[in-house]
Amino acid sequence: MSNAREIPVRNGNRKMSVSNSFDPSLSFSTSPGAVRSPTASHANPAAAAAKQLKPFHTGDIKVLLLENVNKIGQTMLKEQGYQVEALKSSLPEEQLIEKIKDVHVIGIRSKTKLSEKVLKHAKNLFVIGCFCIGTNQVDLKYAAGAGIAVFNSPFSNSRSVAELVIAEIVVLARQLGDRSNEMHAGVWNKVSAGCWEIRGKTLGIVGYGHIGNQLSVLAEMMGMKVIYYDVINLMSMGTAQQVTSLDALLQGADFVTLHVPELPETKNMIGAAQFELMKEGSYLINASRGSVVDIPALINASRSGKIAGAALDVYPNEPAGNGDYFQNDLNRWAEDLRSLKNVILTPHIGGSTEEAQTAIGIEVADALTRYVNEGTTQGAVNVPEVALRSLTADEPNHVRVIFIHHNVPGVLKRVNDILGDHNVDKQMTDSRGDIAYLMADISNVNVNEIKDLYQSLEELSSRIRTRVLY
Numbered sequence: 001m002s003n004a005r006e007i008p009v010r011n012g013n014r015k016m017s018v019s020n021s022f023d024p025s026l027s028f029s030t031s032p033g034a035v036r037s038p039t040a041s042h043a044n045p046a047a048a049a050a051k052q053l054k055p056f057h058t059g060d061i062k063v064l065l066l067e068n069v070n071k072i073g074q075t076m077l078k079e080q081g082y083q084v085e086a087l088k089s090s091l092p093e094e095q096l097i098e099k100i101k102d103v104h105v106i107g108i109r110s111k112t113k114l115s116e117k118v119l120k121h122a123k124n125l126f127v128i129g130c131f132c133i134g135t136n137q138v139d140l141k142y143a144a145g146a147g148i149a150v151f152n153s154p155f156s157n158s159r160s161v162a163e164l165v166i167a168e169i170v171v172l173a174r175q176l177g178d179r180s181n182e183m184h185a186g187v188w189n190k191v192s193a194g195c196w197e198i199r200g201k202t203l204g205i206v207g208y209g210h211i212g213n214q215l216s217v218l219a220e221m222m223g224m225k226v227i228y229y230d231v232i233n234l235m236s237m238g239t240a241q242q243v244t245s246l247d248a249l250l251q252g253a254d255f256v257t258l259h260v261p262e263l264p265e266t267k268n269m270i271g272a273a274q275f276e277l278m279k280e281g282s283y284l285i286n287a288s289r290g291s292v293v294d295i296p297a298l299i300n301a302s303r304s305g306k307i308a309g310a311a312l313d314v315y316p317n318e319p320a321g322n323g324d325y326f327q328n329d330l331n332r333w334a335e336d337l338r339s340l341k342n343v344i345l346t347p348h349i350g351g352s353t354e355e356a357q358t359a360i361g362i363e364v365a366d367a368l369t370r371y372v373n374e375g376t377t378q379g380a381v382n383v384p385e386v387a388l389r390s391l392t393a394d395e396p397n398h399v400r401v402i403f404i405h406h407n408v409p410g411v412l413k414r415v416n417d418i419l420g421d422h423n424v425d426k427q428m429t430d431s432r433g434d435i436a437y438l439m440a441d442i443s444n445v446n447v448n449e450i451k452d453l454y455q456s457l458e459e460l461s462s463r464i465r466t467r468v469l470y
């Protein structure tokens with residue numbers, strides 16, 4: 001990231017104020033600097049002289065980071081010259097609505113709910129960074145329809161989650177949580193009844209994606225047999241075997257571990273009927289999302305001895321910040337859960353390692369910077385992925401046009417009629433459902449023409465958002 005530290009922040013004149021630009025609080029600058037893009041080395045290794053595209057003053061970009069986003073990520077955004085406000089916790093809805101009104105970029109983790117209601121107030125917002133894997137906390141469809149791109153970090157914390165689960169398998173099999181609690185209370189309780197080696201036991205992985213895969217490899221290294229269930233047909237790691245139904249997995253596994261996203265189909269995926277199918281004395285681990293397990297059913301299965309233990313990292317309601325919040329007023333069964341034997345409860349720390357948070361901070365800050373400065377959407381989860389090679393310093397009169405629009409017939413023709421007086425050097429367009437994303441680099445553009453170009457595009461009925469970078 002040494003590149004980022006070399007970037008001078010431009011202080012060009014604010015000559016051309018465009019009231020309905022992509023953000024009315026930003027002004028066009030008319031003196032683009034030929035500086036090296038902080039992301040050029042990632043985007044295009046050969047682009048040492050890539051021109052940084054900014055039709056605005058970086059200092060005008062307001063970034064709000066919630067939930068203790070990693071310091072390196074914060075620093076990278078500050079080094080762009082953006083105004084960065086970083087808070088340690090998430091915000092209650094009312095406060096979030098107030099705060100989000102005037103920011104252009106927001107960075108969150110898994111707690112902050114960016115619902116349609118919240119996003120409707122985000123008049124200036126044009127990009128969201130989820131500094132985590134899950135994006136279920138964001139209304140992705142609404143965001144796309146409002147021209148707000150969403151980025152995440154798809155696998156930077158996968159290994160951390162897999163390692164936690166491996167640890168939990170051993171801890172549950174040996175009842176280590178209970179023994180440790182007893183010793184902390186001064187009680188020596190040396191027992192072997194109900195304590196097992198994990199060698200030769202069967203691990204059932206539900207959701208064989210990035211985390212499921214890592215876990216599969218680690219579990220086999222520990223001498224476990226691995227079976228997995230996924231809605232899609234996937235290549236097995238090592239000697240793992242895919243089973244054709246969740247029921248078959250539940251009936252065959254000594255340890256069941258859940259790694260599915262939060263979706264309507266995964267809500268209460270494990271409830272009373274599924275506990276019934278599980279082996280007597282088996283174990284359940286959930287480090288996916290709290291909605292996936294019916295907790296009262298788990299409490300019953302634990303009390304009846306049907307399951308010998310469980311580890312939970314995620315809950316239907318999680319507090320916005322740290323404190324003694326894990327009580328019945330957060331989740332009505334919290335105190336029942338706390339009273340269970342051989343049940344490990346952790347505060348959503350699956351991805352909370354120095355390695356994962358650093359990697360996520362860099363990856364998402366980089367994606368946000370590229371989107372803000374260059375308009376490229378590689379890695380976006382709700383809009384089409386579009387990228388053009390960077391403009392270079394020897395292309396001074398070039399302009400990059402970004403037009404996010406409804407995916408209806410005839411738009412390309414209309415856009416190209418508007419761009420037609422210039423040479424379109426390169427253009428790329430792609431669609432994702434109802435949303436299309438067009439990027440075009442055009443040459444021989446006089447700076448005085450930019451405002452008209454922008455406004456002509458804004459007047460097209462298919463328009464969702466227009467950006468003109470130069």
Ligand SMILES: NC(=O)C1=CN([C@@H]2O[C@H](COP(=O)(O)OP(=O)(O)OC[C@H]3O[C@@H](n4cnc5c(N)ncnc54)[C@H](O)[C@@H]3O)[C@@H](O)[C@H]2O)C=CC1
Nearest residue numbers: 133134207208209210211230231259260261287288350351
């Ligand atoms: N506890 C924590 O701190 C963390 C939790 N997570 C959670 O773990 C989840 C999984 O993460 P990844 O492995 O990276 O996701 P992934 O997207 O790589 O894999 C998810 C897998 O689940 C499968 N799947 C979807 N619906 C299913 C269903 N109904 N039945 C069976 N399989 C289904 C998918 O086909 C996919 O293979 C994330 O969505 C996130 O919610 C992720 C990181 C950290």
Ligand SMILES: O=C(O)C(=O)COP(=O)(O)O
Nearest residue numbers: 109110111132133134351
């Ligand atoms: O990456 C994810 O999806 C997680 O659940 C981790 O969330 P966090 O960044 O710890 O709020």
